[in-house]
Amino acid sequence: MFSTKSRYALRILIDLAQQGRDDPVPLKDIAERQDISKKYLEIIAKDLVKGGLIKGASGKHGGYMLTRSPEEYSIGEIIEQMEGTFAPVACLEDNAEECPRAGVCRTISMWTEFYELEKNFFFGKKLSDLL
Amino acid sequence: MFSTKSRYALRILIDLAQQGRDDPVPLKDIAERQDISKKYLEIIAKDLVKGGLIKGASGKHGGYMLTRSPEEYSIGEIIEQMEGTFAPVACLEDNAEECPRAGVCRTISMWTEFYELEKNFFFGKKLSDLL
DNA sequence: CTATTTACCTACTATGTCAATATGTTTTAT
DNA sequence: ATAAAACATATTGACATAGTAGGTAAATAG
Numbered sequence A, B: 001m002f003s004t005k006s007r008y009a010l011r012i013l014i015d016l017a018q019q020g021r022d023d024p025v026p027l028k029d030i031a032e033r034q035d036i037s038k039k040y041l042e043i044i045a046k047d048l049v050k051g052g053l054i055k056g057a058s059g060k061h062g063g064y065m066l067t068r069s070p071e072e073y074s075i076g077e078i079i080e081q082m083e084g085t086f087a088p089v090a091c092l093e094d095n096a097e098e099c100p101r102a103g104v105c106r107t108i109s110m111w112t113e114f115y116e117l118e119k120n121f122f123f124g125k126k127l128s129d130l131l
Numbered sequence C: 001c002t003a004t005t006t007a008c009c010t011a012c013t014a015t016g017t018c019a020a021t022a023t024g025t026t027t028t029a030t
Numbered sequence D: 001a002t003a004a005a006a007c008a009t010a011t012t013g014a015c016a017t018a019g020t021a022g023g024t025a026a027a028t029a030g
Helices: A004-019 A027-034 A038-050 A075-083 A110-125 B004-019 B027-032 B038-050 B074-083 B108-124
Strands: A054-057 A063-066 B054-057 B063-066
Touching: A004 A027, A004 A038, A004 A063, A027 A038, A027 A063, A038 A054, A038 A063, A038 A075, A054 B038, A075 A110, A075 B108, A110 B004, A110 B108, B004 B027, B004 B054, B004 B063, B004 B074, B027 B038, B027 B063, B038 B054, B038 B063, B038 B074, B074 B108
Parallel strands: none
Antiparallel strands: A054 A063, B054 B063
């Protein structure tokens, strides 16, 4: 199951895209429209800023903005920013230490195949496809 | 990420298939060959028995046996037995209560599409494919 | 009939993650 | 100066994960 962080992150980006890219959108408004705790959205927004997916503007009339147009966001990178990885098993993670069973493992090729399928699916879908 | 339960369950079934279907295979042997705690394997074996995927034989020369031939097991049903569901979001689970946002949700069709892709992949793969 | 080997059963536990809350501080426009 | 916003740090309760511990019941070999 994907975490609420991923699902809420998607909803933040969808909301930002729907509001247009002219003015910063305050989290308070997003929280009200999406009916999600503003405090929790702050945590998610922070991760999105860290990943360069949105940028924040402090102060009055501040808020958050997309850094690109919706066609330029893949769903994959949004989810990956929140989940860390799409790897279905730890040994397929980027920084994975070599599995001692690698030589005899009968399942790794299946996991790899699924991993590729999943990445192709989510990196192929764009934010603009959800609008 | 799939849980170790799913991964170990797969390894139990692979091991059983590799040992042949003539005699019951004791968990002790599987635990040694696979280098997994026997106690933990007991929990997993119990779930597999409950789902009818294997059957146990108590007493001396007892152990566990496959209930069918390896071609007749889909990887999907094995994983599903351990994980409960493949649904990527709660609202797609079988017994899900209706989501109040269903009318305005922009992501449900994507999750549904992925859900189908995932099920097709894992229910299409057979235990015999891993041998 | 007894000892052994096995499955089977119930309970417990340590650790970590998830999904938030709580309480501020800093930045910026008015 | 004030208000509104992002930004920062810490804490919390509930739950899941990945096991352990300690037994009982069943079947077989001797």
